[in-house]
Amino acid sequence: MARFAVNVNHEELSTESPPDRPLLDVLREDFGLIGTKYGCGEGQCRACTVLIDDQPRASCLTPISNVDGKSVTTIEGLASDDQLTKVQQAFIDADAAQCGYCTAGMIVEATALLKRNPEPSRSEILDAMNPHLCRCCGYRNILASVELAAASSEASDA
Amino acid sequence: MPERFREDLFEPDRKELSESPAYRFDLDRRQWIAIAGAGLLVTAAGRVVFSPGVAGAEIPPSTRLHLGEDGSITVLTGKVEVGQGSRTEILQAAAEELRVAPEALRVMLADTAVTPDDGSTAGSRTTPSTVPVVRRTCAAAREMLVRAAAETWNLNASQLRVESGAVVHADKRLAYADLARSKRLTSADDDSAPKGVPLTEIDDWTILGRALLKTKAREIVTGAHRYPSDIVRPNMLYGAVLRPPSYGAQLESVDLTHGEELGAVAIRDGGFVGCAAKTSYEARNAVKAIGKSAKWRIAPHPSSEGLGAYLKGRAQISGGGRRGPRRREHGDVDSVLAAAKTLKASYEIPFVQHAPMEPRAAVAEWDERNLTVWTGTQRPFGVREQLMEAFRLTAEQARVIVPDTGGGFGGKHTGEVAIEAARLAKAAGKPVSLCWTREEEFAWAYFRPAAAFEVRAGLSGEKIVAWDFTAYNPGTAGIETPYAVPNVRTQYFPCDSPLREGSYRGIGATGNNFAREVFMDELAGAAGLDPLEFRLANHNDERLTNVLRAAADRFGWSPGQSAGQNRGTGIAAGFEKGSYIAICAQVRDEGERIEVERLVSAFECGAIINPRNLQAQVEGCVIQGLGAAMSEEIRFEGGQLLNGSFSQYPVPRFRDIPPMETVLLDRPDIESAGAGETPIIAVAPALANAVFAATGQRMRSLPLRLHAA
CATH class of the missing domain: 3.30.365.10 (Aldehyde oxidase/xanthine dehydrogenase, molybdopterin binding domain)
Structure with a gap:
């Protein structure tokens, strides 16, 4: 057991934990951030995607010891003061969620994508999103949501 | 007045709700009550x-x-x-x-x-x-x-x-x-x-x-919605369960102290062994430690190789009841077949897993003799009965709450995770959250049944004059042909299955319609007709005609068309649960693999209640069907799954989605039917028929694979 300090959604949090415990478990069980989902535990579905120092990572494969002193952003940390981000709003407007269990990971991934590449091509979106599974198979609406978010960012930047 | 929804047009599938939870506790050796049937309607x-x-x-x-x-x-x-x-x-x-x-x-x-x-x-x-x-x-x-x-x-x-x-x-x-x-x-x-x-x-x-x-x-996109696996109760512990090393293995002995030494509550009750601890990490480690001490009696278990023959050899051919065989016959099939130009073929489908994104999950809390369980199930009242039976509770003592859940697809009818969480909570004296791992979800949830089919038909010119359809184990949904045939025999035999089975999107209709619609393609070839024309010539159901024509028109289907080098087009249709689907597919033969180039679906379920949701349901269902057609197949040997993970069991991803179009036909004059299942039943046969057109290889089993040259 050791103490780990993590900046989660702009808040300094710490926990006493075995070093190899998955970040996913710490977020959900110690910090009460249940928005990040378990899907497979092997990085194959990416439902558990969070940003670690702004990079999208599978929290199920990330030991807590790897994020000591780093910053983590989860789905709960995207909207500020009830103001949804463009990606979140686009996921509502283009009806991206069926059961919605994969949605948090999808939104976090798309957020990172649009930050590093505000005008991604269809192919670049597919490359970024392809590791994410949606078993409801709502892929077309999810893709439309990411494109809508990209378009609305562009519009607001102009 | 709109045309009424015809309750009499279908019966519940005989595989619907067929599985009870996987094991029983010592505290209750009575028979599990048969819940199936009664609750359905x-x-x-x-x-x-x-x-x-x-x-x-x-x-x-x-x-x-x-x-x-x-x-x-x-x-x-x-x-x-x-x-x-x-x-x-x-x-x-x-x-x-x-x-x-x-x-x-x-x-x-x-x-x-x-x-x-x-x-x-x-x-x-x-x-x-x-x-x-x-x-x-x-x-x-x-x-x-x-x-x-x-x-x-x-x-x-x-x-x-x-x-x-x-x-x-x-x-x-x-x-x-x-x-x-x-x-x-x-x-x-x-x-x-x-x-x-x-x-x-x-x-x-x-x-x-x-x-x-x-x-x-809004709750979903902000991460605020609480799925069953997200429910938190005061003083709650996290659970984990010891699974057998192989199907059918019986626990002989186990030493719980290895788990208790790690600070977990450990319990054995009959074949059930589990732990509860302050974190799921500790609970999993405690179960792992206990597992090392466990002695099991291993049982023989077949392989998924040769599954069709295995099932046929274990068919229940006599007996009755809702779970038994079923036979319908009209006309004189045998003598008409004897006189007609006949064709016959065999088909097979494997077990597939639903793999919803949220695995089975439950939080159980006892208040003296009263039990509350939050769980993801499609049968809240059925799961309450299972809890009542397992813990000898009255209906007033057991409460099941189902928060909006992360996917089902027919896979969440049983209450095993609710029972397990409740058993752990009873032992711990605290609420317990139990979420199955993906590995558990693949191996220990029930499967869409594997099945085999024998089909014969007689032709007279462009008409089917006799139809003899025998299905081993798929379930009975969609077993009756929607085509107009004067002499028909339909037989269904349930088989002794090596794996747990139950509902799935469309259940029996997935296999029954696959076999039927590929065979229709074979018959069209024998009759010398275009597959669309052959279908139109062999039924008089206006709604079936409408979806076939709508899909074909949007696709640009034309008789005798050539899709080009190594390309082929296929069509298939189906009727199930009050709704109609037709799909046109185009594929390209890539030598090693088949590339799906285009899917056009036409769907009609009466009056449309919400076109946006309907579109999402039809598309999602078609894509899930694409997975079952192209890649999904549960393989097992020696009592173990060989591909029980997302890395080994490929389901559709973003890059697998071909260009797709969906035509929704609105029929305000017909009462609305459901839409979440029927679209899946035409995907695999449309693709199989397209592969035949592209390669000349007849596809009679799933998933679709080109034969070695």
């Missing part, structure tokens, strides 16, 4: 309640509609939301009949202590069964509100109208909340509520028929 109408209380106050059990004095309106159903859109659909139905904005309503789903028992969320029944019940109740309530207002104003009810949550006459207005506070309203049940109140005519729909967005979308 139950549709309690439920009571209308005008409560003196406010929103959130105690609502009596089985309430269908609650109007609070604060103006709150709550509509209740025992159906669950697993992503198929039931919550939004119920909201639309109630808002339409109550003449209120959808935002003014709250929908409460699946809490056995409160909501009516509307049976399973299965068989595409929410739309044809529950929506009309909700509409009738809300229409009756509207009439009661009008009568109360008429009494207040001393007017005739016929002089009043209802709009925006109020009863109105000239410049006078009484909001529902005002009427709920008045003493002129009393709660009503089926007997006392006004009868025969007309439902809103489809031409007058303002909320039904609209492309409403999902009502919980």
